[in-house]
Amino acid sequence: MDSLLSTALAAAEAAAQVQLRHFGRIGVDGAREKAHSDFVSAVDLAAQEAALEVIRGRHPTHRILAEEELPGDSAESRSRAWPEDGGFLWVVDPLDGTTNYLHGHPQFAASVGVGRKTVAPGPGAPNPAGGVFEAGAVVAPRTGERWWARRGRGAFKNGLPIFVSSIRSMDAALxxxxxxxxxxxxxxxxxxxxxxxxxxSGGVRRAGSAALDLCYLAEGTLDGFWEEEYLSPWDVAAGLVILREAGGLATRLDGTEIDLENGSVLGANSPELHRRLGELVRGVKGVVKRGRGPFSQPPSSL
Incomplete structure (x- = not known):
């Protein structure tokens, strides 16, 4: 395990241990609402600090983009741009599924991904002027599940290789x-x-954590996934590496590649299922074109 992957896993583990120590001891009434139904708690902040301490200790020159904005954060630390010098950028979600966590629901996780800007397009690169996520780890401490991947080296869950499912029929797909x-x-x-x-489809499920959804897709528990909300990069950074290394694919709903801006996600175990799921979702009538985000393509006929 190289230094990027070992750091991603160690940072996610550090955040997850903070989550576990306080699980069941804080509820919604002990959290602050950042936006409608979007909560942040003292656990989010403590878990973030634990993850950042690991990353800073091992890679002090690397830039970090973390979910929770803190007093004194610089404009650079909140920037959604890849470092121009080709340096690494860590993208951290200290507690994905905060609402689940505050209600005692077990589906929550810590997610840590790392990538850097690419000069030319390549496997896994969002676009020619964008970047590529090199490694990622997602840890769900309440269920004891840990997923990780390094670009070009496969994806793993609790030490065993994982692969997307072989289901290609939408009517059988979860x-x-x-x-x-x-x-x-x-x-x-x-x-x-x-x-x-x-x-x-064969059914639809909602876990409340995009990081976990992408891992479930990577391990074959799910066969496809979509979210039309403006997901943030920390929601998907680690999961994208894990999914792609397990043989799956993910784009925006309009088929464009995923970058560091907020946006939608359309993931699947195969190009066939990705195309069919995209047709179904984009078939919504009366949507408004909104750039690179949800519903940015005109409705298609089915």
Missing amino acids: IGTGFPFKEPELVPRYLQGFQRVLPA
């Missing part, structure tokens, strides 16, 4: 999703897509 809880105005549009996917 699909994961996420609700647009931060933007209630998107709910009616989301429900139209849901109404298309549900009867066409």
Whole structure:
């Protein structure tokens, strides 16, 4: 295990241990609401500091982009741009699934990914002027599950190799999703897509953690996943490496590659299922074109 991957796993483990120590001792009434139904607690902050301490101790010159903004953070530390000098950028979600955590629900995790800017397009590179995530780790301490991957070296869960499922038929596929809880105005549009996917698939599940959804897709528990909300880079950085190394693929809903900006995610175990799931979701009528985010393509006919 090289230094990037070992650091990603150690940082995710450090954050997860903070989560576990305080699990069941803090609820929604002990958290602050950043936005509609989007909570941050003292555990988020302590877990983030634990993860950042590991990264800074091992790679003091690397830049870090973490979910929770702190007083005194510089503009550079909040930048969504890849370092221009080709240096590494760590992307950290100290507690993905905070609402689950505050309610005692076991589906929450720590997620740590690392990448850097690419000069030319290559396998896994979001775009010619973008970057590529090199390694990632997701740790779910309540369930004892740990996923990790290094680009070009495969994906693993608890030390064993993992691969996406072989299901290619939509009517047999189990699909994961996420609700647009931060933007209630998107709910009616989301429900139209849901109404298309549900009867066409083998079932739809919502875990409440995009990091875990991507890992479930990577290990074959899910066969596809979509979320129309503007997911942040820390929600998906580690999961994208793990999914791609397990043989899956993920893009924005409009088929463009995923970068460091907020945006949608469409993931699947194969190009066939990715195409079909995308057709179903993009078939929503009356959507508004919104750049690189959700529903940025005109509706397709099915």
